[in-house]
Amino acid sequence: MPIKSPFFPRTSQLCTSMYWKEWAGYHAVSSYGTLHDVEYFAFRYSAGLLDITPLFKYKITGTDSASFLSRVMVRDISQLKIGRVTYCCWCNEDGKVVDDGTVMRRGENEFFVTSADPCFSWFSRFTRGYDVEVNDISDQIAGLAVQGPTSRDILKKFCDVDLDSLKFFSTTSAKVKDFEIYISRTGYTGDLGYELWIENENALTLWDLIMDYGKSYDLRPAGLAALDVTRVEAGLILKDVDYYNALHTLIEDRMSSPYEISLGWTVNLERDPFNGQAALKAEKQAGSNWAIVGLDIDWVEIEELYNRHGLPPEVGSTAWRDSIPIYVDSSMNKQIGYATSGTWSPILKKNIALATIEKKYDQIDSKLQIEVTVEHKRHTVTATVSKPQFYNPERKTSNPVKS
Amino acid sequence: MSKRYDSIIIGGGHNGLICAAYLAKAGRKVLVLEKRHVLGGAAVSEELYPGFTFSVASYVVSLFRPHIIRELNLAKHGYEIIPMDCSFLPLPNGDSLARWADPQRSRREIARFSQKDAETYPEFSRVMTHMGKLAKAVIDHPAPDITSMNPRELANIFRLGRTFKGLGPELLHLNTKLVTMSALDFLDLWFESDVLKAPMAVSGIIGTFQGVRSPGTAYVLLHHYMGQLDGSFRSWGFSKGGTGGVSLACASSARSYGAEIRTEAAVQQVLIKNGEARGVVLENGDEILANSIVSNLDPNRTYLKMVGESELDDEVVKEIKRYKLRGSSGKVNLALDRVPEFSCRPGDGDHIRGDVAIAPSIDYLEKAFDQAKYGEFSTRPYINAVIPSLTDPSVAPPGKHILSCFVQYAPYHIKEGAENWPKYREAFGDAVVDTMAEYIPGLKDMILYRQVLTPWDIEQTMGLTEGNIFQGELSLEQLLFQRPLAGYAKYKTSINKLWMCGSGTHPGGGIMGAGGELCAKTMLNARAI
Incomplete structure (x- = not known):
């Protein structure tokens, strides 16, 4: 049975819809109201407050922590400066992705790692010979994401640090009342936002502070349904949806290399040995089989299909995560991939999806066909290939200009 | 040159x-x-008061x-x-009706006034969606010229005719009613409760010099139902930044x-x-x-x-x-130092994050029109108010809010002549604030700034003759x-x-x-x- 996050006393009061789901063994709010869209608009126009406690969290310490993490991760973590964060993935020996997450360097010899799957056992397999200690602090540390254009203004109200100069993918410690929190300017919405990490016992106090100060900034608690729309817009992939943990799949077809899931940019190949290096070098040389791309699904064609049935076009109210076939052409004879998640994007006014397709078809702006079911009948409509990142507002990475 | x-x-x-x-x-x-x-x-958006950006005239988007x-x-x-999630109707007796995007929630609200209406409400929406589809065929093309024998025109007429025919006899008859009846008569075909009909009927009079009982107003009702946001008909929203x-x-x-x-x-x-x-x-x-x-x-x-x-x-x-221009509405824009709370349903909840209608009964609306017929502004007008700052914090400083009131009736042709409107501007503004204050206790103490736009002002600033918001x-x-x-x-x-x-x-x-x-x-x- 799922357990309760430290924020449960508050979230359970606010979740009047009773729409919950299970997330990594925790009860997690899907949407507080029966419709999630107000929560989505909070992320994009004011601020949303999301409980991210279910993420797995590890504290890595010891004089060899940097070299150890560099050995495990596809990225050269030894290059990461103190106070900075990096996003990357980690692979098995065959260069297939096990999980993805963020790595924050808190000190010369101290790191904080988040992941989607439990990774204590995986990390521990590579500690031999290193002066390093891996601590699973998942259940001791609570997490809160404050995401959206007014998030910075809200946090500034009660944090004693200069958030105006905190850069994207940087971290800082802050004193709040009589306790300390750790803030990273990161998130899963593709917007201006912060993730706050805090000892469980102070979690509720922090929640109350944010809700209180957030009132003037139109902050509202938001659930995973709203988050899912924002993360598809931002082109951020999700484990078990857009790819699978190589350790948990039964067949090789379900395993992916970083290059195949749009994370090639996180790989630092030319350096000391790391997990999967040889396989990734070979793949880099030979080329990958698959690629994750963005798809812009033609709305006019969808409208026409619905119109044929005498219906107005329907937009699913939430993001979807079914596997939808992608074809070369409308004959539906040759399938070259599958969409894994998608949504109507209210801010872009587009019907978008993330898809895994054969690498040779991944040219930007090329036209493919995606299956659409209207009135129980299958059709296809045109889908234009794009980068996975559809939405990337300037405020996400910018800092206020000092006058 | x-x-x-x-x-x-x-x-x-x-x-x-x-x-x-x-x-x-x-x-x-x-x-x-x-x-x-x-x-x-x-x-148009204008920062009329430091930190407050007003949608000075037109205030919501749907069409x-x-x-x-x-x-x-x-x-x-x-x-x-x-998007706006709710249409809220405060009532003078302390009751209220909120219609939500969530259909079950709306059903329960409406049922407090009429169970029949509550269950008929989705049927009405279904019919209006049909009509909206028809409207789409009409508004997305130039209107065909029925006097022309030009083949292209005839093809257009044929296309439109086919769309109409596709409605089937029942809806075709209804469509005829829609373009000829009054908004109220049309709603009477479905509903019995005044509390539901009044806030729905006002869609039929916005921007026209007619009452809810005037024939032809049912069409204006449809005009306001044709809106489409992201594929869903009938939805209204705020534009970011006004x-x-x-x-x-x-x-x-x-x-x-x-x-x-x-x-x-x-x-x-x-x-x-x-x-x-x-x-x-x-x-x-x-x-x-x-x-x-x-x-x-x-x-x-x-x-x-x-x-x-x-x-x-x-x-x-x-x-x-x-x-026919004959503007019939005005606008009162207020900057407030806190959230305006309605005594019938206090708090800053989602019920006031959409639009708020001051339209407590059909008679109230008709009386408001009566005054206008004889060249006076309504002392207790129909008001459609919105507080966009609750969903778009970019338009007001933190904790402060904008209350934007669309007001009808304010006839362009007042008794003394339109050019005398400036003499009555503040009295008109007072009537609006007084009306709102009946529902929002303490409203008058919250006001940091007030802008009153009479139809005469709308003509002077925006150049809309006789202040008609639809240019006719x-x-x-x-x-x-x-x-x-x-x-x-x-x-x-x-x-x-x-x-x-x-x-x-x-x-x-x-x-x-x-x-x-x-x-x-x-x-x-x-x-x-």
Whole structure:
């Protein structure tokens, strides 16, 4: 049975819809109201407050922590400066992705790692010979994401640090009342936002502070349904949806290399040995089989299909995560991939999806066909290939200009 | 004399800007001339009080055509709409009705007044969605000319006829009722509760000098039901940063295609030679020539001010003078130092994050109209209020709010004559604040700033003749192939090479963009430019 996050006393009061789901063994709010869209608009126009406690969290310490993490991760973590964060993935020996997450360097010899799957056992397999200690602090540390254009203004109200100069993918410690929190300017919405990490016992106090100060900034608690729309817009992939943990799949077809899931940019190949290096070098040389791309699904064609049935076009109210076939052409004879998640994007006014397709078809702006079911009948409509990142507002990475 | 343009657009309202964007996108050299220092016409945002950005006139968006967003890439240029989740009706007896996007929640609310109405409500929505689809076939194309034997026109009429026929007999009959009945009679076909009917009926009177019992108002009801946001019909939303945000997105798109836009460039007159528009004369005396002129102004102003009676046939002058404008509404914009809470349902919950209607009963609305009939503003008016700052924090400082009140009736022709409106402006503002304060205790102490716009003010600032927010009433005789004039519809005027693209053309008012789009497409199709 799922357990309760430290924020449960508050979230359970606010979740009047009773729409919950299970997330990594925790009860997690899907949407507080029966419709999630107000929560989505909070992320994009004011601020949303999301409980991210279910993420797995590890504290890595010891004089060899940097070299150890560099050995495990596809990225050269030894290059990461103190106070900075990096996003990357980690692979098995065959260069297939096990999980993805963020790595924050808190000190010369101290790191904080988040992941989607439990990774204590995986990390521990590579500690031999290193002066390093891996601590699973998942259940001791609570997490809160404050995401959206007014998030910075809200946090500034009660944090004693200069958030105006905190850069994207940087971290800082802050004193709040009589306790300390750790803030990273990161998130899963593709917007201006912060993730706050805090000892469980102070979690509720922090929640109350944010809700209180957030009132003037139109902050509202938001659930995973709203988050899912924002993360598809931002082109951020999700484990078990857009790819699978190589350790948990039964067949090789379900395993992916970083290059195949749009994370090639996180790989630092030319350096000391790391997990999967040889396989990734070979793949880099030979080329990958698959690629994750963005798809812009033609709305006019969808409208026409619905119109044929005498219906107005329907937009699913939430993001979807079914596997939808992608074809070369409308004959539906040759399938070259599958969409894994998608949504109507209210801010872009587009019907978008993330898809895994054969690498040779991944040219930007090329036209493919995606299956659409209207009135129980299958059709296809045109889908234009794009980068996975559809939405990337300037405020996400910018800092206020000092006058 | 300076460089020559393919087209000059008089007026930088959203339609003018959209028209400019389409023409520029087709490679034409376009110049937009706006009288004011801000773009947008009636879809305009202005910081009237430090930190508060008001949607000065038009305040919500729904009818904007989705294909225009796509074709002009407006999402990229900053077109952002935040949907409204609720329509709230506070009642004087301390009760209230909130209609939500969540159908079950609405059903339970309505059932407190009538269980039958609550269950009929989705049926009504279904029918209006059907009608809305029909409306789409009407508003997304120039209105076909029923007098023409031109094959293209006949094809258009046939296309429209087929769409109508597709409705089936039951809905066709209903459609006939819809265009002839009063809003109230039409709603009576479905509902019994006054509490539900009153806030629904007001959609039939917005912007018209009619009461909810006046025949023909059911059509205006439909006009407000045709809205579409993201594929869902009937939804309304706030434009981020106020409705001026829509206009600025259109302007940014137009500029990206090469259109030139000048503000504080008031046009005095259209230059006419041998019955043909050749250019414009600015108020500062400058003459600018162009191969075609497009007016975003209302028909009255276009014909009588920009062209002038001397250039027009007597018949046209007579017709245009008969064209019904008679503005009937005003606007009161308030900056507040805190959240306005309604005594019948306190708190800053989602019920006040949509629109709030002061329309407690049908009789209340009809009495409000009675006063207007005899040249007075309603002392207890119908008000449609919104607090956009609750969902869009960019329009007000933290913790502070905007309460924007659309007010009807405020007849342009008051007893003493429209020019005497300034004498009654503050009294009108007081009537609105007094009315709102009956529902929001302490409202008067929250007000940091107040702007009162009477129809006379709307005429003076925005240039909308008689303050009519739709550039002419949406009454049946002024619609479709007769908008604005029979014989001079389809964006043409009686002057060669002078076109019109504002709400005074088919399909009419609201932030819809269709006039601007269809005008440009008509010009391009006719190779008139």
